[in-house]
Amino acid sequence: MAQYILALDQGTTSSRSILFDRDAKIVSTAQEEFRQILPTPGNVEHDPNDIWTSQLNTVKGAIGKVDLAQIAAIGITNQRETTVVWDKRTGEPIHHAIVWQSRVSSYICDRLRSEGLEDTIRQKTGLVLDAYFSATKLMHLLETVDGAREAAEQGHLLFGTIDCYLVWKLTGGKRHVTDFSNASRTMMLNYETLDWDDELLAAYHIPRGMLPEIVDCSGKFAETDPAVIGHAIPIAGMAGDQQAASFGQTCFDQGMVKNTYGTGAFALMNIGDKPVLSTNNLLTTVGWKIGDQVSYALEGSIFIAGAVVQWLRDGLGIIESSCEVEPLAETVSDNGGAYFVPAFVGLGAPYWDPNARGTIIGISRGTTAGHIARAALEAMAFQTRDLIEAMQRDSGVPLQVLQVDGGASVNNALMQFQTDLLGTTVRRPKISETTALGAAFLAGLAVGFWESQDELRKLWNLDREFTPQGDRESIDRMYTKWLEAVKRSQNWEGGAS
Ligand SMILES: Nc1ncnc2c1ncn2[C@@H]1O[C@H](COP(=O)(O)OP(=O)(O)O)[C@@H](O)[C@H]1O
Ligand SMILES: O=P(O)(O)OC[C@H](O)CO
Numbered sequence: 223m224a225q226y227i228l229a230l231d232q233g234t235t236s237s238r239s240i241l242f243d244r245d246a247k248i249v250s251t252a253q254e255e256f257r258q259i260l261p262t263p264g265n266v267e268h269d270p271n272d273i274w275t276s277q278l279n280t281v282k283g284a285i286g287k288v289d290l291a292q293i294a295a296i297g298i299t300n301q302r303e304t305t306v307v308w309d310k311r312t313g314e315p316i317h318h319a320i321v322w323q324s325r326v327s328s329y330i331c332d333r334l335r336s337e338g339l340e341d342t343i344r345q346k347t348g349l350v351l352d353a354y355f356s357a358t359k360l361m362h363l364l365e366t367v368d369g370a371r372e373a374a375e376q377g378h379l380l381f382g383t384i385d386c387y388l389v390w391k392l393t394g395g396k397r398h399v400t401d402f403s404n405a406s407r408t409m410m411l412n413y414e415t416l417d418w419d420d421e422l423l424a425a426y427h428i429p430r431g432m433l434p435e436i437v438d439c440s441g442k443f444a445e446t447d448p449a450v451i452g453h454a455i456p457i458a459g460m461a462g463d464q465q466a467a468s469f470g471q472t473c474f475d476q477g478m479v480k481n482t483y484g485t486g487a488f489a490l491m492n493i494g495d496k497p498v499l500s501t502n503n504l505l506t507t508v509g510w511k512i513g514d515q516v517s518y519a520l521e522g523s524i525f526i527a528g529a530v531v532q533w534l535r536d537g538l539g540i541i542e543s544s545c546e547v548e549p550l551a552e553t554v555s556d557n558g559g560a561y562f563v564p565a566f567v568g569l570g571a572p573y574w575d576p577n578a579r580g581t582i583i584g585i586s587r588g589t590t591a592g593h594i595a596r597a598a599l600e601a602m603a604f605q606t607r608d609l610i611e612a613m614q615r616d617s618g619v620p621l622q623v624l625q626v627d628g629g630a631s632v633n634n635a636l637m638q639f640q641t642d643l644l645g646t647t648v649r650r651p652k653i654s655e656t657t658a659l660g661a662a663f664l665a666g667l668a669v670g671f672w673e674s675q676d677e678l679r680k681l682w683n684l685d686r687e688f689t690p691q692g693d694r695e696s697i698d699r700m701y702t703k704w705l706e707a708v709k710r711s712q713n714w715e716g717g718a719s
Pocket of ligand 1: 531
């Protein structure tokens with residue numbers, strides 16, 4: 223009997239592959255960073271060949287000397303919304319991938335807004351009209367790449383998010399599929415019918431033939447081409463990284479909430495099998511679909527979270543590696559009145575302001591690098607409180623526990639500040655790679671490696687629980703200051719010059 227599940231986690235800044243055993247323990251792991259291409263301010267691209275090469279290298283690295291016949295299935299999870307278009311005759315991308323963070327298609331959002339489509343989009347897709355989602359990125363490629371529209375209309379071009387592109391590559395071009403969770407981030411999926419929406423496609427001028435078949439998040443929907451990785455292995459799990467993290471955190475019950483602190487931060491609340499629209503600027507999204515079971519989520523998306531620490535390192539140069547941010551922030555006992563709104567690419571939920579820009583406010587002569595580092599870390603927690611408050615207003619129920627994961631969740635000071643700020647228990651699992659674990663769980667369930675969601679619950683182990691301390695009044699005063707700082711960051715690009 224095969225002993226392992228292989229999870230492929232294609233993230234914004236790096237590709238990872240992780241081999242899990244039946245106890246959900248990590249047997250081996252490999253990671254490779256790849257190039258971030260920044261052609262113009264606010265535009266972010268990846269070379270699909272870099273994505274594929276780095277992912278394939280990590281697959282080889284994680285497998286090492288393991289017999290491929292010992293891998294029961296592969297699960298894929300990925301940075302979502304990032305858009306690739308390729309020519310199915312050659313397999314060659316027609317352009318770099320337009321990354322989820324990119325604002326390059328904002329002008330198309332303005333156009334759709336002026337055509338009166340904003341409400342229709344919200345009602346049909348559960349999303350807000352924003353350049354974050356795939357549809358306007360795809361429209362931008364069709365409108366700006368030479369010959370793309372004609373080729374698309376002649377049926378030569380394929381669209382895919384990164385999950386879809388990886389399956390295409392892994393199957394040697396035999397399967398063009400995406401899963402429901404990734405599809406729900408394109409602004410083309412109708413979240414009630416769970417099909418591509420023809421009315422929206424017509425409004426966007428996107429030929430339906432370019433779009434992939436949509437498959438369940440757990441099921442044997444493809445098989446690797448032996449010529450690609452040396453063996454035919456079922457690809458049986460697939461979900462966008464935030465939905466996969468939610469699954470890996472075993473947020474199977476309505477009301478459970480996780481927050482992942484990676485490049486961005488993404489809080490998802492399981493809202494069960496009935497989709498509801500947020501009245502507080504959150505997104506309604508498919509969590510996962512497995513057979514007849516559809517689980518929806520309310521999501522708050524923060525565009526810049528851990529990336530602010532990368533900026534302290536690469537942009538400002540006040541730290542040399544990410545982990546140095548914690549001791550630097552601890553050189554001071556508080557933020558000294560400094561607030562840092564990292565709206566480098568505008569603000570996501572709940573503000574949705576593409577024209578906001580990064581703002582550090584409250585600086586005095588006494589402000590040090592320590593205060594800036596502290597304010598940068600606090601920004602992740604403040605932004606999370608913005609989301610949790612919106613979720614609580616939507617659900618009418620106070621949050622009891624926040625389950626956390628992602629690269630920045632290793633930061634104990636940040637997690638303590640988070641729990642103090644929310645007044646809510648914060649729980650961090652032993653396996654911080656919950657995204658990859660979620661993809662592994664989805665694949666493992668499909669092939670009988672694991673039997674049920676109940677069995678998976680037992681594999682979740684607590685690393686550390688943080689409980690609220692400190693004085694609520696002073697912490698709420700800080701939050702009020704944060705909200706004021708956010709206001710100052712808003713509408714900068716579109717504002718007076
Ligand atoms: N000790 C730390 N404190 C705060 N942030 C950190 C720390 N270590 C790593 N990070 C941040 O975590 C992020 C990486 O997390 P990860 O989950 O790997 O992201 P992604 O999947 O988006 O590539 C980076 O943005 C990095 O700056
Ligand atoms: O690659 P990550 O972990 O930053 O996740 C990116 C999100 O999927 C974007 O929606």
